[in-house]
Amino acid sequence: MADKCLTNSDLATKMNLSEVTISRWRSNRIQPSVLQLVELAEILKVDIKDLLEINHNEENRLAL
Numbered sequence: 001m002a003d004k005c006l007t008n009s010d011l012a013t014k015m016n017l018s019e020v021t022i023s024r025w026r027s028n029r030i031q032p033s034v035l036q037l038v039e040l041a042e043i044l045k046v047d048i049k050d051l052l053e054i055n056h057n058e059e060n061r062l063a064l
Contacts, residue, residue, distance in 0.1 A: 006044075014043050 006014075008022040015022075015036065024030040032040060041048040 011040075011043070015039055 008019045008026070011017075012019045012022045017036075021030070025032055037048055037051055041051055044051075
């Protein structure tokens with residue numbers, strides 16, 4: 001989010017959410033809903049796929 005020059009507060013205001021929620025997203029304590037991801041992608045002007053990070057190492061560990 002830093003590359004788009006939005007603070008947690010800015011993003012929370014734009015999405016009508018609390019700063020705590022945004023902070024929890026960033027720390028991976030909770031995940032946004034699909035609708036929130038769509039809104040976030042629109043705000044950041046990025047493709048929604050850019051917001052979805054898949055850690056292949058973690059996937060491999062879980063599969064063992």
